[in-house]
Amino acid sequence: MTLRPTSLRAPQTVLRIAVAGVLLYYAWPKLADPFGFLKAIHVYGILGDAALFGVRLENLAAVGIPWLEVLGALALVTGVLRRGASLWLVLFLLLFTGAVAWHAAGIQPEVPYLRRSFDCGCGTGVVVLWEKLVTNLALVVAVAWTGLRRS
Amino acid sequence: MPHLLRQALVFAAVTLVAALLANALHPSGLSLGRDYFLEAAPEATGGAADGGHALEHEFQSVGLDEARDWAEFLYAPEGDVIFLDARRPARYREGHVPGAYSTSLEDEEALDELMPKLRNAAIVVVYCTGGDCEDSIFLARDLVYRHGLDRELIWIFEGGWNEWTTAGAPVKEGPER
Incomplete structure:
Protein backbone atom coordinates (compact mmCIF):
# COMPACT_ATOMS: atom_id res chain seq x y z
CA MET A 1 0.00 0.00 0.00
CA THR A 2 1.35 3.46 -0.82
CA LEU A 3 0.27 6.67 0.84
CA ARG A 4 -1.03 9.29 -1.57
CA PRO A 5 0.22 12.86 -1.02
CA THR A 6 -3.24 13.98 0.05
CA SER A 7 -3.29 11.41 2.86
CA LEU A 8 -0.10 12.95 4.26
CA ARG A 9 -1.48 16.46 4.48
CA ALA A 10 -3.13 16.14 7.87
CA PRO A 11 -0.12 14.62 9.69
CA GLN A 12 2.17 17.13 7.99
CA THR A 13 0.01 20.02 9.11
CA VAL A 14 -0.10 18.75 12.68
CA LEU A 15 3.68 18.24 12.69
CA ARG A 16 4.26 21.68 11.19
CA ILE A 17 2.22 23.30 13.97
CA ALA A 18 4.03 21.24 16.60
CA VAL A 19 7.45 22.24 15.21
CA ALA A 20 6.34 25.87 15.10
CA GLY A 21 5.36 25.63 18.75
CA VAL A 22 8.76 24.22 19.69
CA LEU A 23 10.53 26.98 17.74
CA LEU A 24 8.48 29.68 19.49
CA TYR A 25 9.21 28.04 22.83
CA TYR A 26 12.93 28.18 22.04
CA ALA A 27 12.75 31.78 20.83
CA TRP A 28 10.95 33.34 23.75
CA PRO A 29 13.78 33.38 26.37
CA LYS A 30 16.23 34.59 23.73
CA LEU A 31 13.96 37.47 22.79
CA ALA A 32 13.39 38.39 26.42
CA ASP A 33 17.09 38.40 27.30
CA PRO A 34 19.31 39.19 24.29
CA PHE A 35 22.44 39.62 26.40
CA GLY A 36 21.91 36.27 28.10
CA PHE A 37 21.68 34.64 24.67
CA LEU A 38 24.77 36.52 23.49
CA LYS A 39 26.68 35.10 26.46
CA ALA A 40 25.48 31.62 25.55
CA ILE A 41 26.65 32.02 21.94
CA HIS A 42 29.97 33.46 23.05
CA VAL A 43 30.77 30.26 24.94
CA TYR A 44 30.94 28.38 21.61
CA GLY A 45 33.54 30.81 20.24
CA ILE A 46 32.50 30.00 16.67
CA LEU A 47 32.22 33.54 15.38
CA GLY A 48 35.07 34.96 17.46
CA ASP A 49 35.79 38.60 16.63
CA ALA A 50 34.36 38.42 13.11
CA ALA A 51 32.66 41.64 12.05
CA LEU A 52 31.09 43.08 8.92
CA PHE A 53 30.76 46.84 8.39
CA GLY A 54 31.39 47.38 12.11
CA VAL A 55 28.74 44.86 13.16
CA ARG A 56 30.02 41.94 15.24
CA LEU A 57 28.58 38.73 13.81
CA GLU A 58 28.24 37.25 17.30
CA ASN A 59 25.99 40.14 18.31
CA LEU A 60 24.08 39.92 15.04
CA ALA A 61 23.52 36.20 15.61
CA ALA A 62 22.19 36.87 19.11
CA VAL A 63 19.76 39.38 17.66
CA GLY A 64 18.85 37.42 14.54
CA ILE A 65 18.52 33.78 15.61
CA PRO A 66 15.41 34.27 17.78
CA TRP A 67 13.70 36.00 14.86
CA LEU A 68 14.74 33.20 12.53
CA GLU A 69 12.88 30.90 14.91
CA VAL A 70 9.83 33.15 15.26
CA LEU A 71 9.42 33.94 11.58
CA GLY A 72 10.33 30.37 10.67
CA ALA A 73 7.53 29.16 12.91
CA LEU A 74 5.10 31.61 11.30
CA ALA A 75 6.18 30.51 7.83
CA LEU A 76 5.60 26.86 8.71
CA VAL A 77 2.12 27.58 9.99
CA ARG A 83 10.27 26.49 1.78
CA GLY A 84 12.78 29.33 2.04
CA ALA A 85 12.30 29.54 5.79
CA SER A 86 12.61 25.78 6.15
CA LEU A 87 15.91 25.79 4.28
CA TRP A 88 17.30 28.30 6.77
CA LEU A 89 15.88 26.39 9.72
CA VAL A 90 17.43 23.11 8.57
CA LEU A 91 20.82 24.77 7.99
CA PHE A 92 20.66 26.55 11.34
CA LEU A 93 19.62 23.42 13.25
CA LEU A 94 22.40 21.37 11.66
CA LEU A 95 24.99 24.05 12.39
CA PHE A 96 23.82 24.48 15.98
CA THR A 97 23.66 20.72 16.57
CA GLY A 98 27.24 20.42 15.33
CA ALA A 99 28.30 23.28 17.61
CA VAL A 100 26.62 21.65 20.62
CA ALA A 101 28.32 18.31 19.90
CA TRP A 102 31.69 20.01 19.42
CA HIS A 103 31.32 22.08 22.60
CA ALA A 104 30.42 19.00 24.64
CA ALA A 105 33.65 17.34 23.51
CA GLY A 106 35.64 19.97 25.39
CA ILE A 107 33.87 19.87 28.75
CA GLN A 108 33.36 17.48 31.66
CA PRO A 109 35.96 14.87 30.60
CA GLU A 110 35.02 12.77 33.64
CA VAL A 111 31.47 12.26 32.27
CA PRO A 112 30.70 9.91 29.32
CA TYR A 113 30.41 12.04 26.17
CA LEU A 114 26.69 11.61 25.47
CA ARG A 115 25.76 12.19 29.12
CA ARG A 116 27.51 15.56 29.43
CA SER A 117 25.13 18.32 30.44
CA PHE A 118 25.36 22.10 30.00
CA ASP A 119 23.35 25.16 29.09
CA CYS A 120 23.46 25.04 25.31
CA GLY A 121 21.91 28.49 24.93
CA CYS A 122 18.99 26.88 23.14
CA GLY A 123 16.44 28.54 25.37
CA THR A 124 15.76 25.43 27.46
CA GLY A 125 18.40 25.74 30.18
CA VAL A 126 20.71 22.85 31.01
CA VAL A 127 20.43 19.89 28.62
CA VAL A 128 21.96 16.41 28.43
CA LEU A 129 23.86 16.01 25.17
CA TRP A 130 22.19 12.87 23.84
CA GLU A 131 18.71 14.29 24.49
CA LYS A 132 19.63 17.51 22.69
CA LEU A 139 13.43 18.77 14.38
CA VAL A 140 15.64 18.72 11.28
CA VAL A 141 13.73 15.75 9.88
CA ALA A 142 10.38 17.31 10.78
CA VAL A 143 11.21 20.68 9.22
CA ALA A 144 12.65 19.08 6.11
CA TRP A 145 9.68 16.75 5.66
CA THR A 146 6.94 19.26 6.34
CA GLY A 147 8.55 22.48 5.17
CA LEU A 148 10.84 21.77 2.24
CA ARG A 149 8.44 19.67 0.19
CA ARG A 150 6.65 21.27 -2.73
CA SER A 151 2.96 21.47 -1.88
CA MET B 1 17.47 31.65 -9.74
CA PRO B 2 15.64 28.58 -8.40
CA HIS B 3 12.43 29.27 -6.55
CA LEU B 4 13.73 27.80 -3.28
CA LEU B 5 16.81 30.02 -3.19
CA ARG B 6 14.80 33.10 -4.05
CA GLN B 7 12.42 32.36 -1.17
CA ALA B 8 15.37 31.77 1.16
CA LEU B 9 16.88 35.14 0.26
CA VAL B 10 13.60 36.97 0.78
CA PHE B 11 13.08 35.21 4.10
CA ALA B 12 16.61 36.12 5.23
CA ALA B 13 16.05 39.76 4.34
CA VAL B 14 12.71 39.90 6.17
CA THR B 15 14.24 38.21 9.23
CA LEU B 16 17.19 40.58 9.27
CA VAL B 17 15.00 43.67 9.08
CA ALA B 18 12.66 42.35 11.81
CA ALA B 19 15.58 41.45 14.07
CA LEU B 20 17.32 44.81 13.70
CA LEU B 21 14.09 46.70 14.24
CA ALA B 22 13.19 44.66 17.32
CA ASN B 23 16.69 45.09 18.73
CA ALA B 24 16.49 48.85 18.28
CA LEU B 25 13.18 48.92 20.16
CA HIS B 26 14.14 46.39 22.86
CA PRO B 27 14.84 48.02 26.26
CA SER B 28 17.85 45.70 26.65
CA GLY B 29 18.85 45.71 22.98
CA LEU B 30 22.46 44.93 22.11
CA SER B 31 25.00 47.35 20.69
CA LEU B 32 25.83 45.54 17.47
CA GLY B 33 29.39 46.81 17.23
CA ARG B 34 30.38 46.43 20.85
CA ASP B 35 32.70 43.68 22.08
CA TYR B 36 31.07 42.72 25.37
CA PHE B 37 33.69 40.11 26.19
CA LEU B 38 37.01 41.90 26.01
CA GLU B 39 40.18 39.88 26.31
CA ALA B 40 43.23 40.88 28.32
CA ALA B 41 45.50 43.39 26.63
CA PRO B 42 48.94 41.78 26.00
CA GLU B 43 50.73 44.58 27.88
CA ALA B 44 48.53 43.93 30.94
CA THR B 45 49.82 40.37 31.27
CA GLY B 46 53.39 40.93 30.15
CA GLY B 47 52.54 39.50 26.74
CA ALA B 48 51.37 36.23 28.25
CA ALA B 49 47.65 36.67 27.82
CA ASP B 50 46.13 33.47 26.58
CA GLY B 51 43.07 35.40 25.48
CA GLY B 52 40.66 32.49 25.59
CA HIS B 53 40.68 31.69 29.29
CA ALA B 54 39.11 34.59 31.12
CA LEU B 55 39.58 33.15 34.61
CA GLU B 56 43.33 33.65 34.22
CA HIS B 57 42.83 37.36 34.56
CA GLU B 58 45.18 40.29 34.78
CA PHE B 59 43.66 41.91 37.88
CA GLN B 60 44.40 41.76 41.57
CA SER B 61 42.33 39.27 43.56
CA VAL B 62 40.77 39.79 46.95
CA GLY B 63 39.71 37.04 49.34
CA LEU B 64 36.59 36.78 51.46
CA ASP B 65 38.03 38.16 54.71
CA GLU B 66 39.47 41.28 53.12
CA ALA B 67 36.36 41.77 50.99
CA ARG B 68 34.25 41.70 54.16
CA ASP B 69 36.55 44.25 55.81
CA TRP B 70 36.31 46.55 52.81
CA ALA B 71 32.54 46.11 52.60
CA GLU B 72 32.29 47.88 55.98
CA PHE B 73 33.05 51.12 54.09
CA LEU B 74 30.51 50.77 51.30
CA TYR B 75 28.13 53.35 52.73
CA ALA B 76 30.88 55.79 53.79
CA PRO B 77 30.32 59.23 52.26
CA GLU B 78 33.88 59.41 50.90
CA GLY B 79 33.11 56.58 48.46
CA ASP B 80 36.65 55.22 48.63
CA VAL B 81 35.45 51.63 48.40
CA ILE B 82 32.99 50.51 45.72
CA PHE B 83 31.64 47.02 45.10
CA LEU B 84 30.23 46.17 41.67
CA ASP B 85 27.87 43.25 41.23
CA ALA B 86 28.41 41.96 37.68
CA ARG B 87 25.57 39.44 37.78
CA ARG B 88 22.32 39.89 35.89
CA PRO B 89 19.93 42.46 37.42
CA ALA B 90 17.45 39.76 38.41
CA ARG B 91 20.11 37.95 40.45
CA TYR B 92 21.07 41.27 42.08
CA ARG B 93 17.50 41.89 43.14
CA GLU B 94 17.33 38.44 44.73
CA GLY B 95 20.26 39.37 46.96
CA HIS B 96 23.54 41.27 46.85
CA VAL B 97 26.36 42.61 49.01
CA PRO B 98 24.80 45.56 50.89
CA GLY B 99 26.08 48.73 49.25
CA ALA B 100 27.15 47.07 45.99
CA TYR B 101 26.03 48.59 42.68
CA SER B 102 24.24 46.49 40.06
CA THR B 103 26.40 46.76 36.96
CA SER B 104 25.57 44.03 34.52
CA LEU B 105 27.61 44.43 31.33
CA GLU B 106 24.67 45.10 29.07
CA ASP B 107 23.55 48.13 31.08
CA GLU B 108 25.74 50.77 29.45
CA GLU B 109 23.85 53.68 31.00
CA ALA B 110 24.40 52.42 34.54
CA LEU B 111 28.10 51.99 33.83
CA ASP B 112 28.43 55.46 32.33
CA GLU B 113 26.67 57.00 35.32
CA LEU B 114 28.99 55.21 37.72
CA MET B 115 32.24 56.20 36.05
CA PRO B 116 32.77 59.50 37.97
CA LYS B 117 32.36 57.62 41.28
CA LEU B 118 34.69 54.85 40.15
CA ARG B 119 37.38 57.32 39.09
CA ASN B 120 37.32 58.86 42.59
CA ALA B 121 37.45 55.52 44.40
CA ALA B 122 40.56 53.92 45.87
CA ILE B 123 39.28 50.35 45.69
CA VAL B 124 36.81 48.87 43.22
CA VAL B 125 35.82 45.28 43.96
CA VAL B 126 34.02 43.35 41.21
CA TYR B 127 32.22 40.10 41.84
CA CYS B 128 29.81 37.74 40.14
CA THR B 129 28.50 34.32 41.11
CA GLY B 130 31.88 32.74 41.81
CA GLY B 131 33.25 29.44 40.56
CA ASP B 132 33.57 29.51 36.77
CA CYS B 133 31.72 32.81 36.49
CA GLU B 134 33.52 35.20 34.14
CA ASP B 135 31.20 38.18 34.29
CA SER B 136 33.29 40.03 36.88
CA ILE B 137 36.37 39.75 34.67
CA PHE B 138 34.54 40.90 31.54
CA LEU B 139 33.14 43.84 33.49
CA ALA B 140 36.56 44.72 34.88
CA ARG B 141 38.04 44.64 31.37
CA ASP B 142 35.23 46.81 30.09
CA LEU B 143 35.98 49.36 32.81
CA VAL B 144 39.69 49.41 32.02
CA TYR B 145 39.92 48.98 28.25
CA ARG B 146 36.73 50.76 27.19
CA HIS B 147 36.21 53.33 29.94
CA GLY B 148 39.85 53.97 30.78
CA LEU B 149 39.70 53.18 34.51
CA ASP B 150 43.06 52.53 36.17
CA ARG B 151 43.60 48.76 36.33
CA GLU B 152 45.34 49.08 39.71
CA LEU B 153 42.04 50.18 41.29
CA ILE B 154 40.26 46.96 40.45
CA TRP B 155 40.11 43.84 42.59
CA ILE B 156 38.30 40.67 41.57
CA PHE B 157 36.50 38.86 44.37
CA GLU B 158 36.77 35.41 42.79
CA GLY B 159 34.77 33.60 45.47
CA GLY B 160 31.90 35.87 44.49
CA TRP B 161 28.35 35.63 45.63
CA ASN B 162 28.52 31.92 46.43
CA GLU B 163 31.41 32.34 48.86
CA TRP B 164 29.86 35.47 50.34
CA THR B 165 26.57 33.79 51.19
CA THR B 166 28.15 30.50 52.26
CA ALA B 167 30.17 32.46 54.82
CA GLY B 168 26.98 34.00 56.20
CA ALA B 169 28.03 37.55 55.28
CA PRO B 170 25.32 40.24 55.21
CA VAL B 171 22.91 40.22 52.29
CA LYS B 172 20.51 42.83 50.97
CA GLU B 173 17.52 42.04 48.78
CA GLY B 174 15.75 44.28 46.27
CA PRO B 175 16.87 46.81 43.68
CA GLU B 176 18.36 49.32 46.12
CA ARG B 177 22.04 49.17 46.96
Whole structure:
Protein backbone atom coordinates (compact mmCIF):
# COMPACT_ATOMS: atom_id res chain seq x y z
CA MET A 1 0.00 0.00 0.00
CA THR A 2 1.35 3.46 -0.82
CA LEU A 3 0.27 6.67 0.84
CA ARG A 4 -1.03 9.29 -1.57
CA PRO A 5 0.22 12.86 -1.02
CA THR A 6 -3.24 13.98 0.05
CA SER A 7 -3.29 11.41 2.86
CA LEU A 8 -0.10 12.95 4.26
CA ARG A 9 -1.48 16.46 4.48
CA ALA A 10 -3.13 16.14 7.87
CA PRO A 11 -0.12 14.62 9.69
CA GLN A 12 2.17 17.13 7.99
CA THR A 13 0.01 20.02 9.11
CA VAL A 14 -0.10 18.75 12.68
CA LEU A 15 3.68 18.24 12.69
CA ARG A 16 4.26 21.68 11.19
CA ILE A 17 2.22 23.30 13.97
CA ALA A 18 4.03 21.24 16.60
CA VAL A 19 7.45 22.24 15.21
CA ALA A 20 6.34 25.87 15.10
CA GLY A 21 5.36 25.63 18.75
CA VAL A 22 8.76 24.22 19.69
CA LEU A 23 10.53 26.98 17.74
CA LEU A 24 8.48 29.68 19.49
CA TYR A 25 9.21 28.04 22.83
CA TYR A 26 12.93 28.18 22.04
CA ALA A 27 12.75 31.78 20.83
CA TRP A 28 10.95 33.34 23.75
CA PRO A 29 13.78 33.38 26.37
CA LYS A 30 16.23 34.59 23.73
CA LEU A 31 13.96 37.47 22.79
CA ALA A 32 13.39 38.39 26.42
CA ASP A 33 17.09 38.40 27.30
CA PRO A 34 19.31 39.19 24.29
CA PHE A 35 22.44 39.62 26.40
CA GLY A 36 21.91 36.27 28.10
CA PHE A 37 21.68 34.64 24.67
CA LEU A 38 24.77 36.52 23.49
CA LYS A 39 26.68 35.10 26.46
CA ALA A 40 25.48 31.62 25.55
CA ILE A 41 26.65 32.02 21.94
CA HIS A 42 29.97 33.46 23.05
CA VAL A 43 30.77 30.26 24.94
CA TYR A 44 30.94 28.38 21.61
CA GLY A 45 33.54 30.81 20.24
CA ILE A 46 32.50 30.00 16.67
CA LEU A 47 32.22 33.54 15.38
CA GLY A 48 35.07 34.96 17.46
CA ASP A 49 35.79 38.60 16.63
CA ALA A 50 34.36 38.42 13.11
CA ALA A 51 32.66 41.64 12.05
CA LEU A 52 31.09 43.08 8.92
CA PHE A 53 30.76 46.84 8.39
CA GLY A 54 31.39 47.38 12.11
CA VAL A 55 28.74 44.86 13.16
CA ARG A 56 30.02 41.94 15.24
CA LEU A 57 28.58 38.73 13.81
CA GLU A 58 28.24 37.25 17.30
CA ASN A 59 25.99 40.14 18.31
CA LEU A 60 24.08 39.92 15.04
CA ALA A 61 23.52 36.20 15.61
CA ALA A 62 22.19 36.87 19.11
CA VAL A 63 19.76 39.38 17.66
CA GLY A 64 18.85 37.42 14.54
CA ILE A 65 18.52 33.78 15.61
CA PRO A 66 15.41 34.27 17.78
CA TRP A 67 13.70 36.00 14.86
CA LEU A 68 14.74 33.20 12.53
CA GLU A 69 12.88 30.90 14.91
CA VAL A 70 9.83 33.15 15.26
CA LEU A 71 9.42 33.94 11.58
CA GLY A 72 10.33 30.37 10.67
CA ALA A 73 7.53 29.16 12.91
CA LEU A 74 5.10 31.61 11.30
CA ALA A 75 6.18 30.51 7.83
CA LEU A 76 5.60 26.86 8.71
CA VAL A 77 2.12 27.58 9.99
CA THR A 78 0.97 30.09 7.37
CA GLY A 79 2.80 28.69 4.37
CA VAL A 80 4.20 32.11 3.41
CA LEU A 81 7.85 31.68 2.32
CA ARG A 82 7.62 28.23 3.88
CA ARG A 83 10.27 26.49 1.78
CA GLY A 84 12.78 29.33 2.04
CA ALA A 85 12.30 29.54 5.79
CA SER A 86 12.61 25.78 6.15
CA LEU A 87 15.91 25.79 4.28
CA TRP A 88 17.30 28.30 6.77
CA LEU A 89 15.88 26.39 9.72
CA VAL A 90 17.43 23.11 8.57
CA LEU A 91 20.82 24.77 7.99
CA PHE A 92 20.66 26.55 11.34
CA LEU A 93 19.62 23.42 13.25
CA LEU A 94 22.40 21.37 11.66
CA LEU A 95 24.99 24.05 12.39
CA PHE A 96 23.82 24.48 15.98
CA THR A 97 23.66 20.72 16.57
CA GLY A 98 27.24 20.42 15.33
CA ALA A 99 28.30 23.28 17.61
CA VAL A 100 26.62 21.65 20.62
CA ALA A 101 28.32 18.31 19.90
CA TRP A 102 31.69 20.01 19.42
CA HIS A 103 31.32 22.08 22.60
CA ALA A 104 30.42 19.00 24.64
CA ALA A 105 33.65 17.34 23.51
CA GLY A 106 35.64 19.97 25.39
CA ILE A 107 33.87 19.87 28.75
CA GLN A 108 33.36 17.48 31.66
CA PRO A 109 35.96 14.87 30.60
CA GLU A 110 35.02 12.77 33.64
CA VAL A 111 31.47 12.26 32.27
CA PRO A 112 30.70 9.91 29.32
CA TYR A 113 30.41 12.04 26.17
CA LEU A 114 26.69 11.61 25.47
CA ARG A 115 25.76 12.19 29.12
CA ARG A 116 27.51 15.56 29.43
CA SER A 117 25.13 18.32 30.44
CA PHE A 118 25.36 22.10 30.00
CA ASP A 119 23.35 25.16 29.09
CA CYS A 120 23.46 25.04 25.31
CA GLY A 121 21.91 28.49 24.93
CA CYS A 122 18.99 26.88 23.14
CA GLY A 123 16.44 28.54 25.37
CA THR A 124 15.76 25.43 27.46
CA GLY A 125 18.40 25.74 30.18
CA VAL A 126 20.71 22.85 31.01
CA VAL A 127 20.43 19.89 28.62
CA VAL A 128 21.96 16.41 28.43
CA LEU A 129 23.86 16.01 25.17
CA TRP A 130 22.19 12.87 23.84
CA GLU A 131 18.71 14.29 24.49
CA LYS A 132 19.63 17.51 22.69
CA LEU A 133 21.07 15.67 19.71
CA VAL A 134 17.98 13.49 19.37
CA THR A 135 15.65 16.48 19.72
CA ASN A 136 17.52 18.56 17.17
CA LEU A 137 17.80 15.77 14.63
CA ALA A 138 14.08 15.08 15.02
CA LEU A 139 13.43 18.77 14.38
CA VAL A 140 15.64 18.72 11.28
CA VAL A 141 13.73 15.75 9.88
CA ALA A 142 10.38 17.31 10.78
CA VAL A 143 11.21 20.68 9.22
CA ALA A 144 12.65 19.08 6.11
CA TRP A 145 9.68 16.75 5.66
CA THR A 146 6.94 19.26 6.34
CA GLY A 147 8.55 22.48 5.17
CA LEU A 148 10.84 21.77 2.24
CA ARG A 149 8.44 19.67 0.19
CA ARG A 150 6.65 21.27 -2.73
CA SER A 151 2.96 21.47 -1.88
CA MET B 1 17.47 31.65 -9.74
CA PRO B 2 15.64 28.58 -8.40
CA HIS B 3 12.43 29.27 -6.55
CA LEU B 4 13.73 27.80 -3.28
CA LEU B 5 16.81 30.02 -3.19
CA ARG B 6 14.80 33.10 -4.05
CA GLN B 7 12.42 32.36 -1.17
CA ALA B 8 15.37 31.77 1.16
CA LEU B 9 16.88 35.14 0.26
CA VAL B 10 13.60 36.97 0.78
CA PHE B 11 13.08 35.21 4.10
CA ALA B 12 16.61 36.12 5.23
CA ALA B 13 16.05 39.76 4.34
CA VAL B 14 12.71 39.90 6.17
CA THR B 15 14.24 38.21 9.23
CA LEU B 16 17.19 40.58 9.27
CA VAL B 17 15.00 43.67 9.08
CA ALA B 18 12.66 42.35 11.81
CA ALA B 19 15.58 41.45 14.07
CA LEU B 20 17.32 44.81 13.70
CA LEU B 21 14.09 46.70 14.24
CA ALA B 22 13.19 44.66 17.32
CA ASN B 23 16.69 45.09 18.73
CA ALA B 24 16.49 48.85 18.28
CA LEU B 25 13.18 48.92 20.16
CA HIS B 26 14.14 46.39 22.86
CA PRO B 27 14.84 48.02 26.26
CA SER B 28 17.85 45.70 26.65
CA GLY B 29 18.85 45.71 22.98
CA LEU B 30 22.46 44.93 22.11
CA SER B 31 25.00 47.35 20.69
CA LEU B 32 25.83 45.54 17.47
CA GLY B 33 29.39 46.81 17.23
CA ARG B 34 30.38 46.43 20.85
CA ASP B 35 32.70 43.68 22.08
CA TYR B 36 31.07 42.72 25.37
CA PHE B 37 33.69 40.11 26.19
CA LEU B 38 37.01 41.90 26.01
CA GLU B 39 40.18 39.88 26.31
CA ALA B 40 43.23 40.88 28.32
CA ALA B 41 45.50 43.39 26.63
CA PRO B 42 48.94 41.78 26.00
CA GLU B 43 50.73 44.58 27.88
CA ALA B 44 48.53 43.93 30.94
CA THR B 45 49.82 40.37 31.27
CA GLY B 46 53.39 40.93 30.15
CA GLY B 47 52.54 39.50 26.74
CA ALA B 48 51.37 36.23 28.25
CA ALA B 49 47.65 36.67 27.82
CA ASP B 50 46.13 33.47 26.58
CA GLY B 51 43.07 35.40 25.48
CA GLY B 52 40.66 32.49 25.59
CA HIS B 53 40.68 31.69 29.29
CA ALA B 54 39.11 34.59 31.12
CA LEU B 55 39.58 33.15 34.61
CA GLU B 56 43.33 33.65 34.22
CA HIS B 57 42.83 37.36 34.56
CA GLU B 58 45.18 40.29 34.78
CA PHE B 59 43.66 41.91 37.88
CA GLN B 60 44.40 41.76 41.57
CA SER B 61 42.33 39.27 43.56
CA VAL B 62 40.77 39.79 46.95
CA GLY B 63 39.71 37.04 49.34
CA LEU B 64 36.59 36.78 51.46
CA ASP B 65 38.03 38.16 54.71
CA GLU B 66 39.47 41.28 53.12
CA ALA B 67 36.36 41.77 50.99
CA ARG B 68 34.25 41.70 54.16
CA ASP B 69 36.55 44.25 55.81
CA TRP B 70 36.31 46.55 52.81
CA ALA B 71 32.54 46.11 52.60
CA GLU B 72 32.29 47.88 55.98
CA PHE B 73 33.05 51.12 54.09
CA LEU B 74 30.51 50.77 51.30
CA TYR B 75 28.13 53.35 52.73
CA ALA B 76 30.88 55.79 53.79
CA PRO B 77 30.32 59.23 52.26
CA GLU B 78 33.88 59.41 50.90
CA GLY B 79 33.11 56.58 48.46
CA ASP B 80 36.65 55.22 48.63
CA VAL B 81 35.45 51.63 48.40
CA ILE B 82 32.99 50.51 45.72
CA PHE B 83 31.64 47.02 45.10
CA LEU B 84 30.23 46.17 41.67
CA ASP B 85 27.87 43.25 41.23
CA ALA B 86 28.41 41.96 37.68
CA ARG B 87 25.57 39.44 37.78
CA ARG B 88 22.32 39.89 35.89
CA PRO B 89 19.93 42.46 37.42
CA ALA B 90 17.45 39.76 38.41
CA ARG B 91 20.11 37.95 40.45
CA TYR B 92 21.07 41.27 42.08
CA ARG B 93 17.50 41.89 43.14
CA GLU B 94 17.33 38.44 44.73
CA GLY B 95 20.26 39.37 46.96
CA HIS B 96 23.54 41.27 46.85
CA VAL B 97 26.36 42.61 49.01
CA PRO B 98 24.80 45.56 50.89
CA GLY B 99 26.08 48.73 49.25
CA ALA B 100 27.15 47.07 45.99
CA TYR B 101 26.03 48.59 42.68
CA SER B 102 24.24 46.49 40.06
CA THR B 103 26.40 46.76 36.96
CA SER B 104 25.57 44.03 34.52
CA LEU B 105 27.61 44.43 31.33
CA GLU B 106 24.67 45.10 29.07
CA ASP B 107 23.55 48.13 31.08
CA GLU B 108 25.74 50.77 29.45
CA GLU B 109 23.85 53.68 31.00
CA ALA B 110 24.40 52.42 34.54
CA LEU B 111 28.10 51.99 33.83
CA ASP B 112 28.43 55.46 32.33
CA GLU B 113 26.67 57.00 35.32
CA LEU B 114 28.99 55.21 37.72
CA MET B 115 32.24 56.20 36.05
CA PRO B 116 32.77 59.50 37.97
CA LYS B 117 32.36 57.62 41.28
CA LEU B 118 34.69 54.85 40.15
CA ARG B 119 37.38 57.32 39.09
CA ASN B 120 37.32 58.86 42.59
CA ALA B 121 37.45 55.52 44.40
CA ALA B 122 40.56 53.92 45.87
CA ILE B 123 39.28 50.35 45.69
CA VAL B 124 36.81 48.87 43.22
CA VAL B 125 35.82 45.28 43.96
CA VAL B 126 34.02 43.35 41.21
CA TYR B 127 32.22 40.10 41.84
CA CYS B 128 29.81 37.74 40.14
CA THR B 129 28.50 34.32 41.11
CA GLY B 130 31.88 32.74 41.81
CA GLY B 131 33.25 29.44 40.56
CA ASP B 132 33.57 29.51 36.77
CA CYS B 133 31.72 32.81 36.49
CA GLU B 134 33.52 35.20 34.14
CA ASP B 135 31.20 38.18 34.29
CA SER B 136 33.29 40.03 36.88
CA ILE B 137 36.37 39.75 34.67
CA PHE B 138 34.54 40.90 31.54
CA LEU B 139 33.14 43.84 33.49
CA ALA B 140 36.56 44.72 34.88
CA ARG B 141 38.04 44.64 31.37
CA ASP B 142 35.23 46.81 30.09
CA LEU B 143 35.98 49.36 32.81
CA VAL B 144 39.69 49.41 32.02
CA TYR B 145 39.92 48.98 28.25
CA ARG B 146 36.73 50.76 27.19
CA HIS B 147 36.21 53.33 29.94
CA GLY B 148 39.85 53.97 30.78
CA LEU B 149 39.70 53.18 34.51
CA ASP B 150 43.06 52.53 36.17
CA ARG B 151 43.60 48.76 36.33
CA GLU B 152 45.34 49.08 39.71
CA LEU B 153 42.04 50.18 41.29
CA ILE B 154 40.26 46.96 40.45
CA TRP B 155 40.11 43.84 42.59
CA ILE B 156 38.30 40.67 41.57
CA PHE B 157 36.50 38.86 44.37
CA GLU B 158 36.77 35.41 42.79
CA GLY B 159 34.77 33.60 45.47
CA GLY B 160 31.90 35.87 44.49
CA TRP B 161 28.35 35.63 45.63
CA ASN B 162 28.52 31.92 46.43
CA GLU B 163 31.41 32.34 48.86
CA TRP B 164 29.86 35.47 50.34
CA THR B 165 26.57 33.79 51.19
CA THR B 166 28.15 30.50 52.26
CA ALA B 167 30.17 32.46 54.82
CA GLY B 168 26.98 34.00 56.20
CA ALA B 169 28.03 37.55 55.28
CA PRO B 170 25.32 40.24 55.21
CA VAL B 171 22.91 40.22 52.29
CA LYS B 172 20.51 42.83 50.97
CA GLU B 173 17.52 42.04 48.78
CA GLY B 174 15.75 44.28 46.27
CA PRO B 175 16.87 46.81 43.68
CA GLU B 176 18.36 49.32 46.12
CA ARG B 177 22.04 49.17 46.96
